[in-house]
Amino acid sequence: MLSGGIEFVDIILPVGVSFFTFQSMSYTIDIYKGKLEPENKFIDFLFFVSFFPQLVAGPIVRAKEFLPQIKNDVFITKEEIGRALFLILAGLMKKAIIADYISINFIDRVFEWPSRYTGVENLMAVYAYLVQIYCDFSGYSDMAIGLALLLGFKLPMNFNAPYKAKTITEFWQRWHISLSSWLRDYLYISLGGNRKGKGRTYINLMLTMLLGGLWHGASWRFVIWGGWHGLALAVERIFNIPEWITKKNIFIKIIGVFITMHIWAVSMIFFRAQSYETGFEIIGQIIHFFHFEVLFQFIEGYTLVFILIVLGYITHYIPKQFEDSVQKFITHLPLIGKALLITFVIWLVAQFKAADIQPFIYFQF
DSSP states (O other), X not given: OOTTSOOOOOXXXXXXXXXXXXXXXHHHXXXXXXXXXXXXXXXXXXXXXXOGGGTTTOOOOOHHHHHHHHHSOOOOOHHHHHHHHXXXXXXXXXXXXXXXXXXIIIIHHHHHOGGGSOHHHHHHHHXXXXXXXXXXXXXXXXXXXXXXXXXXXXXXXOOSOGGGOSSHHHHTTTSSHHHHHHXXXXXXXXXXXXXXXXXXHHHHHHHHHHHHHHHHOSSHHHHHHHHHHHHHHHHHHHTTHHHHHHTXXXXXXXXXXXXXXXXXXXXXXXXXXXXXXXHHHHHHHHHHSOOTTHHHHHHHHTHHHHHHHHHHHHGGGSOHHHHHHHHHHHHTSOHHHHHHHHHHHHHHHHHHOOSSOOOOGGGGO
């Protein structure tokens, strides 16, 4: 029940309804605008809407990119098999080893009872949650893209090291790319984009992000989440920060990364909290009960959690050449080598496995 008498009713909906709804909407809108011809075979349309690897949590696929692939003969190269295995195994490790472990052993406890923990522990829980949701969501996307590739279909990249972003504008070009591009193409531009004056541009940004927040759920905490990002995007546009920062030195760009990540962090407090009141309680704990010396006690008491948090951030800065080398290594492994690698990863995941199965975060949307 919300103040003012507004009550949200719990409704049972199919898993992934928001994702395949957006896919169907993009198909319909593209046909209406003359950008796409209607699909003649209904079975092909059903296959597009219900393609199982990305059905429940994305990436959101455009019909003009996917439907032509259905009509092509399936052909998978040795290199594509190597890349697919790399993505599946990397995604599995991000989800099952990093995201699930730090969630069960630290994050869930703090967000459940923030008042029982110090400001340092609340802040570390926020930083940890940024790692959890990235590893959980990008891990699913990696596995979906990898599995689709094994079946002969190419899905779009959904994440591109978002915590390296120097501005919120750049962040949304790196985070959940298939959703942010959908909101841009079918909502922001349809509202007028930046073509109707500065004031209208800022309003369009705010409306787009507010609706993006409500896409996640009918709750005040998602309204706060969307409004916060809309405000940040508008402020960046007012002061032309994205263009300004590209001309600055590395020190200024590092500051930009720091500020951007903390703008994101504030929004994710409300995204993760059970209510907006809990979100403000966490912020209050961080401000009023922050004692730096507790950090060393945290590292000592949650050593593995701390290591996994750091590892989650480090994944953003792994050189592309290293990733390519690993993919090449997997590609050229003999069949027995690939089997042993898969077995090792499964064994490694089992060492971190909790008694309770942790669903993917975005399964709820």
